[in-house]
Amino acid sequence: MSTRLAPKHQRLVLLAIALVVLIAAALIAAWGLRSQASYFYVPSDLIAKPPAPGQAIRLGGMVQKGSLKTDADGVTIHFMVGDGKAHVPVSYSGIVPDLFTEGSGVVAEGRLAPGGTFVADNLLAKHDENYVPRELKDMTEAQKQAAVQETTK
Amino acid sequence: MHGFANPARFLRIARALTAPLLAAGLVLAAAALVYGLFYAPAERLQGDTVRILFIHVPAAWLGMAGWSGIAVASFVEIVWRHPLAGIAARACAGPGAFFAALCLVSGSLWGRPAWGTWWVWDGRLTSMLVLLFLYFGYMALAGATSREGGSGRIVAIFGLVGAINIPIIHYSVIWWNSLHQPPSLGMGGSAMAGPFLGGLLVSTLGFTLIFGGVVLARMRALLAEIQAEARLRRKAFEG
Numbered sequence: 001m002s003t004r005l006a007p008k009h010q011r012l013v014l015l016a017i018a019l020v021v022l023i024a025a026a027l028i029a030a031w032g033l034r035s036q037a038s039y040f041y042v043p044s045d046l047i048a049k050p051p052a053p054g055q056a057i058r059l060g061g062m063v064q065k066g067s068l069k070t071d072a073d074g075v076t077i078h079f080m081v082g083d084g085k086a087h088v089p090v091s092y093s094g095i096v097p098d099l100f101t102e103g104s105g106v107v108a109e110g111r112l113a114p115g116g117t118f119v120a121d122n123l124l125a126k127h128d129e130n131y132v133p134r135e136l137k138d139m140t141e142a143q144k145q146a147a148v149q150e151t152t153k
Numbered sequence: 154m155h156g157f158a159n160p161a162r163f164l165r166i167a168r169a170l171t172a173p174l175l176a177a178g179l180v181l182a183a184a185a186l187v188y189g190l191f192y193a194p195a196e197r198l199q200g201d202t203v204r205i206l207f208i209h210v211p212a213a214w215l216g217m218a219g220w221s222g223i224a225v226a227s228f229v230e231i232v233w234r235h236p237l238a239g240i241a242a243r244a245c246a247g248p249g250a251f252f253a254a255l256c257l258v259s260g261s262l263w264g265r266p267a268w269g270t271w272w273v274w275d276g277r278l279t280s281m282l283v284l285l286f287l288y289f290g291y292m293a294l295a296g297a298t299s300r301e302g303g304s305g306r307i308v309a310i311f312g313l314v315g316a317i318n319i320p321i322i323h324y325s326v327i328w329w330n331s332l333h334q335p336p337s338l339g340m341g342g343s344a345m346a347g348p349f350l351g352g353l354l355v356s357t358l359g360f361t362l363i364f365g366g367v368v369l370a371r372m373r374a375l376l377a378e379i380q381a382e383a384r385l386r387r388k389a390f391e392g
Contacts, residue, residue, distance in 0.1 A: 011231060026320075030328060034328065034329065040330050096269075097268060099267050107332055122269075124270055124332060126334070127198065127334050130345075131203065131337060131345040131349045132196065132197045133346050133349075134194055
């Protein structure tokens with residue numbers, strides 16, 4: 001370089017380099033954390049890499065439609081948690097959160113029992129990104145379609 | 154941009170803008186909150202707790218926008234040594250911290266009925282809490298340098314480095330499995346029905362205008378403080 005940069009251009013270049021390095025470092029950190037920073041495992045993770053028996057983990061996924069059954073005692077429930085590729089049976093006894101229903105997301109804290117059933121000691125409901133007014137429930141299928149079309153345009 | 158470097162001209166514009174911004178923001182935010190509390194429909198699964206949305210989402214947006222403002226102003230301060238940039242960055246910190254805290258509190262109140270827990274250490278909640286702590290650190294550092302006369306550039310560097318948390322907050326729900334839901338609003342469209350979306354946009358606009366008005370008012374106060382201090386110092390030398 002034959003001409004010297006003006007001081008403010010020097011600062012601009014230095015700062016740009018520093019920012020690029022900082023962003024790269026953060027991306028590498030985020031990449032390194034990709035499995036550790038997840039709040040739960042999905043059923044296919046559990047089947048691909050089964051945890052040690054008795055190890056406390058969280059399992060997340062969708063409560064499969066038609067799988068929810070309540071025992072005779074009224075507080076123990078059984079259901080299947082799926083992620084579209086695999087599913088795991090879950091049992092839990094206790095009070096469920098308001099948003100817990102079939103076809104909706106759930107995070108279960110507990111451990112995998114020897115039989116392959118996931119025994120949960122705590123259930124958290126997971127809300128998805130869809131916000132639908134309650135009235136839509138009473139609409140006909142065609143009206144519902146039209147309303148959903150309108151919101152997802 | 155250096156047209157605004159003249160504090161007298163900036164003060165003239167800021168003085169004219171502060172009151173209208175605050176008034177328009179208060180009207181819009183109040184209207185959106187009344188709508189949200191009394192007229193918006195209950196949500197299919199969440200029921201009435203969905204109404205927290207009209208505070209929670211604007212608060213989250215302004216908590217993150219506040220630090221983005223700090224970062225941009227810090228960049229301008231370091232590179233161009235713009236005399237108002239450092240003041241603008243400091244003025245964003247207080248309101249930004251307030252909205253970040255409001256976001257965490259309103260989210261926690263919603264989480265108890267909806268998720269079944271006040272708090273979890275998932276990626277989104279944790280990174281938002283880190284943002285609040287960064288605000289506290291920034292305000293302590295800015296306060297210490299103005300009291301004890303250190304270099305303002307250290308504050309600006311802290312503002313820039315802290316900005317790395319903003320994309321982490323945004324992408325936390327996409328990169329990692331989290332209890333918090335992914336974004337409902339994106340460039341492509343909205344997964345939110347009209348009655349929620351309309352109220353949310355008005356409420357976000359209203360709170361953003363209030364934020365702008367408060368930042369301008371704080372910048373004027375900081376400038377007045379600097380002027381008063383300079384005057385005192387001059388008097389001390391003369392006397």
